[in-house]
Amino acid sequence: MRVRFRIVLYREGKRLRRSDFINEKDPIYKGMRYITEFKYLEATKWLLIAPDCHEKYLLLGLINLALGQEEQAREFLENIRGTSKCTDVEVFVENPERGAKKRVEGLPDLVELSLV
Secondary structure, eight states: OOOSSEEEEEETTEEOOGGGGTTOOSHHHHHHHHHHTTOHHHHHHHHHHSOSOHHHHHHHHHHHHHTTOHHHHHHHHHTTTTOOOOSOOEEEEEETTTTEEEEEOSSOOHHHHHTO
């Protein structure tokens, strides 16, 4: 499956891998594990059942944007308002072909992200 960009997760400056989430049972972390494996559809399933938090809607929005579904991405990103963070994970998007990488914070701008 072709995606516009990759979603990359970091904690304390270290890029997270599948092994960092292997023992986690919480749906938000299971979704994050599948993101590290670039299995975005499987990640979506887990994130949809995760409790409401900033990371849930951010990741769902980014997944949809990466897959070219702008309208669905916009809907998820609008749900970020009023939610709080539930993890210490930092989210980045990267495009290895262009050598671009950008940290995603708060309510991201869809146009800016699609240029990465």
